[in-house]
Amino acid sequence: MEAAAGAHFSGLLPSSPSSPSSADVDSSMQHFVIGVSGGTASGKTTVCDRIIQQLHDHRVVLVSQDSFYRGLTAEESERAHDYNFDHPDAFDTEQLLECMGKLKAGQSVNVPIYDFKSHKRCSDSFRKVNASDVIILEGILVFHDQRVRDLMDMKIFVDADADVRLTRRIRRDTVERGRDIDSVLEQDLIHYVGYVKYGRFVKPAFDDFVLPSKKYADVIIPRGGENHVAIDLIVQHIRTKLCQHDLCKTYPNVYVIQSTLQIRGMHTLIRDRDVTISDFVFYSDRLIRLVVEHGLGHLPFTEKQIVTPTGSVYMGVDFCKKLCGVSVVRSGESMENALRACCKGIKIGKILIHRDGDNGKQLIYHKLPNDIAERHVLLLDPVLATGNSVYQAIELLIQRGVPENRIIFLNLISAPEGIHRVCKRFPSIKIVTSEIDVALNEDFRVIPGLGEFGDRYFGTDDLLSQRFMAAV
Structure with missing residues (x-):
C-alpha cells in the first residue's frame, strides 16, 4: 500500500465530519474515474502524482484506498504483527463505495484519515475531497471488488519487480510510517528455502488478490513512475477527456x-x-x-x-x-x-x-x-x-x-x-x-x-x- 500522506491528495482540505450540503452537488458535471492498482510499493502513488503534475489542473483529485483501512480492535492491535493488511477484509469497502458514489454524483465527501502507527482512524478529523472532473482512485485492491471496478472509466495496473517492491516497502514503512525494521520484516517475513522466497502476508496476498486483478486493467505500466512514455500517453488521454467534458457541458x-x-x-x-x-x-x-x-x-x-x-x-x-x-x-x-x-x-x-x-x-x-x-x-x-x-x-x-x-x-x-x-x-x-x-x-x-x-x-x-x- 502507498502512504496516504497529505501530499498525495489533490484538492483536499482538513475538515470536521459533516454531511455534504446541497450546495456541494453539481449534477451537471461528468466525472471520469481512473483506477490505479498494482502490488505494494510498486509506484502507484508516484504514477498518480506525475499524472497530476503534468496536467496542472485543479479538476483532478486523488483518493487512496489506504484511507479506508478498518481500525483495529484492542485485541487485534495487541497482535498487529499477525494482522494481514494486504487482505480485502482489511478495508472498509462499503465506505469506499459510498464516498466514490458521492464524488461521481458531484458531491464533496469526507475521507477518513488513517494512523499507521496506531492502526486506527483519527476520530476527530477528516480530509474533505471536493467533486472534480477527474477522480483517481489508487490502491492495491481497487480492482478486486467488481462494484468498485464498475465505477471506473479507465483502469491502470502499475507493474514492478518483487524485489524492488520489497525494498521500497521497507524504506517506506520505516521512514514514512515510523515502524522499526524488525516489525517490517516480521510482516513481510522473507524465508529462504533454497533460492525461493516466500512471504508471510504480502506475497500470498499479492498472488491471491492483486495479481489476478491485473486482467481487468486497460493499461499496464511496467517500471512504474520511471515509465514516462506510458504516463505521457495517459495524460494525453485525460486531457482529451477533460476537453470532451467541457464541451459537452457547454x-x-x-x-x-x-x-x-x-x-x-x-x-x-x-x-x-x-x-x-x-x-x-x-x-x-x-x-x-x-x-x-x-x-x-x-x-x-x-x-x-x-x-x-x-x-x-x-x-x-x-x-x-x-x-x-x-x-x-x-x-x-x-x-x-x-x-x-x-x-x-x-x-x-x-x-x-x-x-x-x-x-x-x-x-x-x-x-x-x-x-x-x-x-x-x-x-x-x-x-x-x-x-x-x-x-x-x-x-x-x-x-x-x-x-x-x-x-x-x-x-x-x-x-x-x-x-x-x-x-x-x-x-x-x-x-x-x-x-x-x-x-x-x-x-x-x-x-x-x-x-x-x-x-x-x-x-x-x-x-x-x-x-x-x-x-x-
Whole structure:
C-alpha cells in the first residue's frame, strides 16, 4: 500500500465530519474515474502524482484506498504483527463505495484519515475531497471488488519487480510510517528455502488478490513512475477527456460515443501514419458505423405494438421514415456505406464546397433530394476542424428549408474550435463524434488528428500510395 500522506491528495482540505450540503452537488458535471492498482510499493502513488503534475489542473483529485483501512480492535492491535493488511477484509469497502458514489454524483465527501502507527482512524478529523472532473482512485485492491471496478472509466495496473517492491516497502514503512525494521520484516517475513522466497502476508496476498486483478486493467505500466512514455500517453488521454467534458457541458447537443478499449484501439490504428491503406479503411469503416448507429439513436421514434411468433404482444418502436443523408464531398462520401448498411434504401445527397481562386470565396455545388425540407438530415464529414465547410453546408440545408433541429452532424474526430464555431451559430444542431481532439495547430490542422482523411481513405495520399505500390 502507498502512504496516504497529505501530499498525495489533490484538492483536499482538513475538515470536521459533516454531511455534504446541497450546495456541494453539481449534477451537471461528468466525472471520469481512473483506477490505479498494482502490488505494494510498486509506484502507484508516484504514477498518480506525475499524472497530476503534468496536467496542472485543479479538476483532478486523488483518493487512496489506504484511507479506508478498518481500525483495529484492542485485541487485534495487541497482535498487529499477525494482522494481514494486504487482505480485502482489511478495508472498509462499503465506505469506499459510498464516498466514490458521492464524488461521481458531484458531491464533496469526507475521507477518513488513517494512523499507521496506531492502526486506527483519527476520530476527530477528516480530509474533505471536493467533486472534480477527474477522480483517481489508487490502491492495491481497487480492482478486486467488481462494484468498485464498475465505477471506473479507465483502469491502470502499475507493474514492478518483487524485489524492488520489497525494498521500497521497507524504506517506506520505516521512514514514512515510523515502524522499526524488525516489525517490517516480521510482516513481510522473507524465508529462504533454497533460492525461493516466500512471504508471510504480502506475497500470498499479492498472488491471491492483486495479481489476478491485473486482467481487468486497460493499461499496464511496467517500471512504474520511471515509465514516462506510458504516463505521457495517459495524460494525453485525460486531457482529451477533460476537453470532451467541457464541451459537452457547454453544448448539450454535442455527443461523444462512449470510449472503450476497442474504440481506443481503432483510433490508434487509423491515427498511425504507418498504417496500411486497407487497415485504415477497415477500421475507419468500423468507427464510422458506430458513429452512425449512435446518431440514429437521436432521431425521433414512435411506439409500435407487434405480435411475436409466440403470440405474445411486444411494445416496441418504429424507425423515423423521413430521413436522408448528405455527404460533404469528398471525405464525407467515406461514410455513405455505413449509413446505407444501417438504413436500407436511404436517399443520400451531396454538397461540394470548392474554393474559388485565392480571394477566399467559395463555390457550392449540391445535389439534394427534392423533398429534403420534409426530412431529418444526417450530415456526413469525418473531420471537424475549423468548421468552415460544415458551416457552409448547414447554411445551404437551412436555405433549402431544413429546420436546424432536424440536422445531425456525424464525424469521427472534432477540434474544439470547430465545435465552438458550429454550435454558437447553430445551437439546435446535434453533433455526434467518436472523439474530441486537443486543438488546431497554426496550419489549422487537428492535433493530434489523423491527417487528410479523404486522401488516406481513398488512397490518394502520396506516402500511402507509394507504400501500396511497393507492396504490389
